[in-house]
Structure formats: C-alpha cells, structure tokens
Amino acid sequence: xxxxxxxxxxxxxxxxxxxxxxxxxxxxxxxxxxxxxxxxxxxxxxxxxxxxxxxxxxxxxxxxxxxxxxxxxxxxxxxxxxxxxxxxxxxxxxxxxxxxxxxxxxxxxxxxx
Amino acid sequence: xxxxxxxxxxxxxxxxxxxxxxxxxxxxxxxxxxxxxxxxxxxxxxxxxxxxxxxxxxxxxxxxxxxxxxxxxxxxxxxxxxxxxxxxxxxxxxxxxxxxxxxxxxxxxxxx
Numbered sequence: 001x002x003x004x005x006x007x008x009x010x011x012x013x014x015x016x017x018x019x020x021x022x023x024x025x026x027x028x029x030x031x032x033x034x035x036x037x038x039x040x041x042x043x044x045x046x047x048x049x050x051x052x053x054x055x056x057x058x059x060x061x062x063x064x065x066x067x068x069x070x071x072x073x074x075x076x077x078x079x080x081x082x083x084x085x086x087x088x089x090x091x092x093x094x095x096x097x098x099x100x101x102x103x104x105x106x107x108x109x110x111x112x113x
Numbered sequence: 114x115x116x117x118x119x120x121x122x123x124x125x126x127x128x129x130x131x132x133x134x135x136x137x138x139x140x141x142x143x144x145x146x147x148x149x150x151x152x153x154x155x156x157x158x159x160x161x162x163x164x165x166x167x168x169x170x171x172x173x174x175x176x177x178x179x180x181x182x183x184x185x186x187x188x189x190x191x192x193x194x195x196x197x198x199x200x201x202x203x204x205x206x207x208x209x210x211x212x213x214x215x216x217x218x219x220x221x222x223x224x225x
Contacts (some may be wrong), residue, residue, distance in 0.1 A: 006155075006156075010160075032212055033215075034142070034212075034213075036216070041218075042218065042220065043116075043117075043216045043217055043218040044156070044204070044216045045216070046213060049212075049213070054198055087154075089156060091156075096169075097211070098136075098145070098161055098168055098169055098211060099161065099208055099211030099212060099214065100146070100158050100161055100169060101146075101148075101156075101158065101214065102158070103148075103155045103156040103157070104155060105154060105155045106153070106154075106155065106156075111176070
C-alpha cells in the first residue's frame with residue numbers, strides 16, 4: 001500500500017549547524033511533496049513543498065530535493081536556530097490525486113543554543 | 114483571513130462515551146480532510162469531503178466513527194462509543210485546489 005518512511009525520528013544539532021531529514025515514498029505516481037513543521041502545541045504548518053517536475057526548491061534557509069527515480073526527497077535546513085526546534089513531517093500525495101496526503105512518522109528536531 | 118479552527122482543543126472522556134469533534138475550514142475551501150495522530154506515530158488520513166460529499170473515507174477505522182459535513186461548511190466527527198485506542202490528536206485540514214492543505218490546531222482526545 002501507500003507508504004512514506006521518514007528518518008531520523010529524532011535529530012539534535014548545535015545552533016548554526018545544518019539538519020537533513022530524509023523520506024522515501026512507495027507510490028510512483030505521487031507528484032506533490034509538502035513538508036510541515038509542528039511546534040509544540042501548535043498546528044502543523046506548511047513550510048515548503050515541491051512538485052514532481054522539479055528537482056530542488058529553496059526558500060531562504062530551507063531547501064527540499066527530490067529524486068523521482070529513487071523515490072526519495074529530503075529537507076535541508078542550514079544555519080539552524082533554536083526556533084527551528086519542532087516536529088517535521090514529510091508527506092506525499094497518492095496517485096488518485098485527491099489531495100489526500102500520506103505522512104511520514106515525523107522527526108523531532110532539537111537545536112541546541 | 115481566519116484559519117482552520119477546531120473545537121474542542123482537548124477532550125477527556127470515559128470509555129463507552131460519545132464525543133463529537135468539530136472543524137470549521139477556511140471559508141471557500143471545498144476540500145476538507147480529517148487526519149489522526151496516535152501516540153507519536155505518523156499522521157494518518159481518515160477521510161476527505163468535497164463540499165458536503167464524502168470523496169474518500171478509506172481511512173475511517175470502523176463504524177464507531179461518523180463524519181458529516183452538512184451544507185458543505187463545517188464538519189463534525191463523532192466517535193460512539195469511544196474506545197481506549199481512539200485516543201490521539203485529531204486534525205482537520207482544508208484546501209481549495211487539493212494542494213496546500215491548511216491544518217487546524219487539532220483536538221487532543223483522551224479516552225480513559
């Protein structure tokens with residue numbers, strides 16, 4: 001069935017270092033890959049997304065790369081700051097293209113000052 | 114513009130009781146989704162409305178769960194009777210074009 005695997009489950013970095021979170025998906029027809037950030041007690045918020053016709057997208061300190069052949073995509077955060085600490089979820093759409101998202105298990109990122 | 118709002122934010126009920134969660138999507142968004150996160154695991158899809166119609170309810174766990182969206186505006190998710198394994202955070206999301214889904218803050222349900 002449709003599946004998204006996300007690694008690592010927890011990640012701790014020093015302020016200023018980079019953080020990378022990786023996801024793989026099973027549905028080769030998936031064509032939209034959003035990343036959500038959920039701070040403690042708050043709603044998941046879309047921080048960046050990528051469509052299947054693009055290999056990389058960047059927005060200030062965050063970037064996402066997509067390898068459709070290998071069916072994996074990654075989130076890169078550079079120059080991390082304490083406010084980047086949160087749970088990050090990757091997701092992929094299903095082939096039916098209804099907007100239904102299959103989520104990864106989440107990565108708890110801790111940025112130490 | 115108001116975001117997706119959910120009520121209540123927290124609910125603690127006893128096993129066997131009934132609970133109704135409510136979601137108010139962003140005005141004008143035809144697509145409304147319910148998701149659930151159980152015990153720190155992944156966020157799992159429950160169902161999808163397009164206006165008042167159920168487009169996909171393949172993620173609903175069993176017939177103790179009933180979702181409605183009368184009039185195509187707000188939606189309710191009723192759990193009756195609640196079981197211990199229903200505990201988790203229930204999220205609602207809405208979108209206009211089946212992408213860029215906006216999430217609510219979630220309802221944390223605890224069944225004791």
